Amino acid sequence: MNSITERKNDSNIRYITLFALSFLLLGFYSAVLTGDATLYGMLNSPPLSPPPIVFGIVWSVLYLIIGGVTGAVFTFDGEYNKSNRENALWFICLGFLFNLLWYPLYFGRGQLFAALVDIVIIFILTLEAYYNIKRIKKVYAYLLIPYLAWLLFAFYLNLGTIVLN
Numbered sequence: 001m002n003s004i005t006e007r008k009n010d011s012n013i014r015y016i017t018l019f020a021l022s023f024l025l026l027g028f029y030s031a032v033l034t035g036d037a038t039l040y041g042m043l044n045s046p047p048l049s050p051p052p053i054v055f056g057i058v059w060s061v062l063y064l065i066i067g068g069v070t071g072a073v074f075t076f077d078g079e080y081n082k083s084n085r086e087n088a089l090w091f092i093c094l095g096f097l098f099n100l101l102w103y104p105l106y107f108g109r110g111q112l113f114a115a116l117v118d119i120v121i122i123f124i125l126t127l128e129a130y131y132n133i134k135r136i137k138k139v140y141a142y143l144l145i146p147y148l149a150w151l152l153f154a155f156y157l158n159l160g161t162i163v164l165n
Helices: 003-034 038-042 052-075 082-108 112-136 138-142 145-164
Strands: none
Touching: 003 052, 003 082, 038 082, 052 082, 052 112, 052 138, 052 145, 082 112, 112 138, 112 145
């Protein structure tokens, strides 16, 4: 590799790391500053509900993945359709903003139905991001599959909580 390529790769890694850590910190602060997780223990939960500790671990990993994918798409300069990159960034960032709203809706305000609608919006936006990212670089899109699966599981848990309470 030449020094220009090495500098570019170092820059890409820095951006990917910056995005990943930023998404993790924003997700953490959204939860810490806007809600009270004690509500979870007070509600009747559907079958397959994991213990509370699982959520913090899973969301931390997912936020790192979402941020890393966003950083990778942001720095990608290979052959692609420019509108796919712009759309992917738009959808993934907008979906992330809605993701940050879920915790305050559910735990901060106890608005379980609004939180359920929020999950649907997040899922749709993330699916749109997935399809746009897949046109850019498939491996980046595939990294979002665990997030999409978790969103479906979160939908089930949220809906189950509404039905049981």
